[in-house]
Amino acid sequence: MTTPSKRSLWRSLKDGIRLARPYFGSSERAMARALFIGVIALQLAMVGIDVAINHWRGAFFEALQQRNGGEFMRQMWIYCGIGVGFVLVNTFQTYVTQWLSIRWRRWMSDGLAARWLDGPVHYRLQVMGDGPDNPDQRIAEDVRSFVRLAISLTVGLIGALVSLASFVFILWELSAKAPLTSLGLSWDLPGYLVWAALAYAIVGTVITHLVGRPLIPLEVEQERREADYRYALVHVRDDGEAIALARGEAWERAGLARRFEALMRNTFALMRRQRSLSFFTMSYRHASLVFPYMIMSPLYFAGKMTLGVLMQAGSAFAHVRTALSYLITSYTTIAEAAAVIQRLTEFEAAIEQRRQARTALPxxxxxxxxxxxxxxxxxxxxxxxxxxxxxxxxxxxxxxxxxxxxxxxxxxxxxxxxxxxxxxxxxxxxxxxxxxxxxxxxxxxxxxxxxxxxxxxxxxxxxxxxxxxxxxxxxxxxxxxxxxxxxxxxxxxxxxxxxxxxxxxxxxxxxxxxxxxxxxxxxxxxxxxxxxxxxxxxxxxxxxxxxxxxxxxxxx
CATH class of the missing domain: 3.40.50.300 (P-loop containing nucleotide triphosphate hydrolases)
Incomplete structure (x- = not known):
């Protein structure tokens, strides 16, 4: 099994764009673009709500530090208002995303099925035996997964970029309110909290990529073996009478066991790689909860930073770190998407090869x-x-x-x-x-x-x-x-x-x-x-x- 290089991820990105673009230029383009813009707009609204909560955290903890009961209750009412906006935006974003997903999946499934059933193409793929395995899985499951993952990763990336731009500005301002102090000395480093978040994210991204690269071929092989096992079960169901009359149940059980054993071997390989990745990503996420406070705690204890600024800076730092660490938090999803894209690309290539081949007997x-x-x-x-x-x-x-x-x-x-x-x-x-x-x-x-x-x-x-x-x-x-x-x-x-x-x-x-x-x-x-x-x-x-x-x- 080969290990994918950086170029393979880049190829997956290009193939993914090639698979997605036709829908947004099709006869359904008006509705498709409107729904996609709606999903993005609602994601931007979610970022706006996160910014509002960040400002609210500063004012809320300032009220706590000052023991100001009136301001505390006012902030609670503000939080309720923000909560109403969060529920509405989140609910409608889920609804519009589902709407876009099912329409996109229908269009893409219909297109693949039409090419697969274009004359005897489907039969030639079956006869030649060199085409992709399980075309039914490609059209049913892989299209569904591709649409789901394409929307999720695209919206997540746009949200991460907008969140980064929004919270970098906030974190930069908060860095100016509390200059960096270490060993009794003040250091003139504008935006030091931003640079700290950037360095933390870069280190995490590089290590995640090195550890997680083998996930892509393992995901491809896992889907293939799952499909083989599922097909064997369907085969037994469809030929139940012949199996019963031949008393071949023991033979069929042995065949199913062999296929599941192959599935298990790849599953354990996948589990070991996911375990290694999880060790790092979970440690990274856990440490990120306290990392900004470790940097800012000397300023707080020295009286140069209020509790409100500390909590707001910690929240802003978390958002910047999360945005910069998008690859880390989404690596497993990216690996799954790359595997789906590879299978769909191979399926399309096999169909096109059989469509363009001359009729066997003109x-x-x-x-x-x-x-x-x-x-x-x-x-x-x-x-x-x-x-x-x-x-x-x-x-x-x-x-x-x-x-x-x-x-x-x-x-x-x-x-x-x-x-x-x-x-x-x-x-x-x-x-x-x-x-x-x-x-x-x-x-x-x-x-x-x-x-x-x-x-x-x-x-x-x-x-x-x-x-x-x-x-x-x-x-x-x-x-x-x-x-x-x-x-x-x-x-x-x-x-x-x-x-x-x-x-x-x-x-x-x-x-x-x-x-x-x-x-x-x-x-x-x-x-x-x-x-x-x-x-x-x-x-x-x-x-x-x-x-x-x-x-x-x-x-x-």
């Missing part, structure tokens, strides 16, 4: 109603060795083609290549078909929704009359599903393998393609029923320009 449009392929070579992912080769192939309108081969002969891969989805294919192809369609061995059912929506996927269910959908179900032998056609249920779990294949045929009847690929589409049905459904397709789709391709392991 398919030239032609006016002729047919499909021709020459010199097709389909490669395997990873090593790219050919898994299927076709010297020449031509299918004209109305023709049928039966592809027969042993398991693993590459029959399905040929279909994927000619459909333009398989990334490792070469050759020449031309097609005049406009509505190609594939019925696979296991018809895909989208997540959630009604059976009608599942049946008509990916069409808009409103475009197809309910009666047409019902008729298609009856034609393929799914009469029992006509009544619950509009019912929302987990249909991918409720239907048997044979019912899902019948549903795939019904979907083809409604889509009405001009070329149809049948990839083991009847393998879970009796042979005579498969022949019946194939005949149904030919009768019900007379306008189809090409009859199906039938891909089977054996003749039947």
């Amino acid at each position: 398919i030239a449009p032609t006016a002729a109603e047919g499909l021709s392929v020459r010199g097709l070579s389909v490669g395997a992912p990873g090593h790219g060795a050919p898994i299927a080769q076709v010297d020449a192939l031509q299918v004209r309108a109305g023709e049928q083609l039966l592809i027969v081969g042993a398991p693993g002969a590459g029959k399905t891969s040929v279909m994927r290549a000619v459909m333009g989805a398989w990334p490792l294919a070469s050759g020449e192809a031309a097609s005049g078909f406009l509505r190609p369609w594939v019925v696979q061995q296991q018809s895909y059912l989208p997540l959630g929704g009604s059976l009608r929506e599942d049946l008509l996927y990916p069409m808009d269910a409103a475009e197809v009359p309910l009666a047409s959908a019902a008729a298609a179900l009856e034609a393929v032998g799914l009469q029992r599903l006509v009544e619950p056609l509009s019912t929302d249920a987990p249909w991918n779990e409720a239907l048997s393998a044979g019912e899902r294949q019948r549903l795939g045929i019904a979907r083809a009847l409604l889509v009405r393609p001009d070329v149809l690929w049948l990839d083991e589409a009847f393998s879970s049905l009796p042979a005579d029923e498969g022949r019946r459904l194939y005949g149904l397709l030919r009768r019900e789709l007379p306008a189809m320009a090409s009859w199906p391709w039938l891909t089977r392991h054996r003749r039947g």
Whole structure:
């Protein structure tokens, strides 16, 4: 594992700005900028409240030192007024921040999902195996974390800079009220409290950076291993029936244990580094509470500084020190943000690489109603060795083609290549078909929704009359599903393998393609029923320009 350099942090900053900028220049820019300005304005108001409290501390402790009861009560009422302002500003800042966060997250998630689902990009990333792991985590969790951390760090940095400018002026004035005295001598050092805070913060920042640099790669690895473990759990849930029938629970438990062991090893490495960082940062923060009073206590005890000035100077010093120590107090958050930015940047780069790559098998449009392929070579992912080769192939309108081969002969891969989805294919192809369609061995059912929506996927269910959908179900032998056609249920779990294949045929009847690929589409049905459904397709789709391709392991 490499240790990130200062340049890696600078790169993370540039990548973070590149990720954030598009939203504020998008079609939502007016609202985005207004909300962001609102968050910043409320942060500045919080700094103003801190300045008011600082002045209040001076007057309040002066009243205590002078035992002035009337002034004490007046200051208490002033504090109540400041408190009302604090509650209002803090509450509205949280609300506006949440408003900006959810809008920004929606825009960014939609954009990433759109690029990920731009044609077969998502499938090519999966097949090639060299893309980022767990795209779902990138779009869901990393975008959420990026937006949260970007707002938090940006607002915090602006607040720190404004707070520094405000309290440096106050601390400089207080330094003039009580000149530095040491060993009985007075030293003419204008703004000595400011210089002391600056030196204290610089030393702390340098040490924090040296100790905390390894946190960034550890955070990246932690997220990857968390995602692997989570994916393994989802895999067990989705394939519960197969695991139960094979009695593979012990094997699955061992696999989960191995993944969690890897997660634990990185967690302990992360914990050790965070422990080292915490030893310093907590010591630094604890010492900072008394550091300004150690500097000013000789003046107070010598009678050259009142209690009010001492407390106000201590508070101002704390604000200056906190502003100058922003890197120290935010280092863990910065490391987390750098890890999130790195993962999102890698994800975007992988998507763009697959989008810009030429279509695996360029398919030239032609006016002729047919499909021709020459010199097709389909490669395997990873090593790219050919898994299927076709010297020449031509299918004209109305023709049928039966592809027969042993398991693993590459029959399905040929279909994927000619459909333009398989990334490792070469050759020449031309097609005049406009509505190609594939019925696979296991018809895909989208997540959630009604059976009608599942049946008509990916069409808009409103475009197809309910009666047409019902008729298609009856034609393929799914009469029992006509009544619950509009019912929302987990249909991918409720239907048997044979019912899902019948549903795939019904979907083809409604889509009405001009070329149809049948990839083991009847393998879970009796042979005579498969022949019946194939005949149904030919009768019900007379306008189809090409009859199906039938891909089977054996003749039947």
